[in-house]
Amino acid sequence: MRGVIDRFVGDFAVVLLEKQRVQLDVLKDEIPGDPEEGDWLQIKFIPDKKYTKERREEMRKMLDKLTS
Secondary structure, eight states: OEEEEEEEETTEEEEEETTTOOEEEEEGGGSOSOOOTTOEEEOOOOOOHHHHHHHHHHHHHHHHHHHO
16 A cells, blocks of 8 residues: 655644545654655554554453443
8 A cells, every 4th residue: 555645734744545545644753764745655554463452451441440
């Protein structure tokens, strides 16, 4: 998947995805190098199983508190 940096708004880069016709607002600090308007980015989504497990556990604990 690819996207182009359309513009910067504050601390965010507005990235337009090539085929999906979707806009992503990405913190500039999350883009390596020195990003500029017009730069094309390769975008990859990588599942983070460890973080998913941690977040699910946090949500379970919060739900337990609400229901007890």
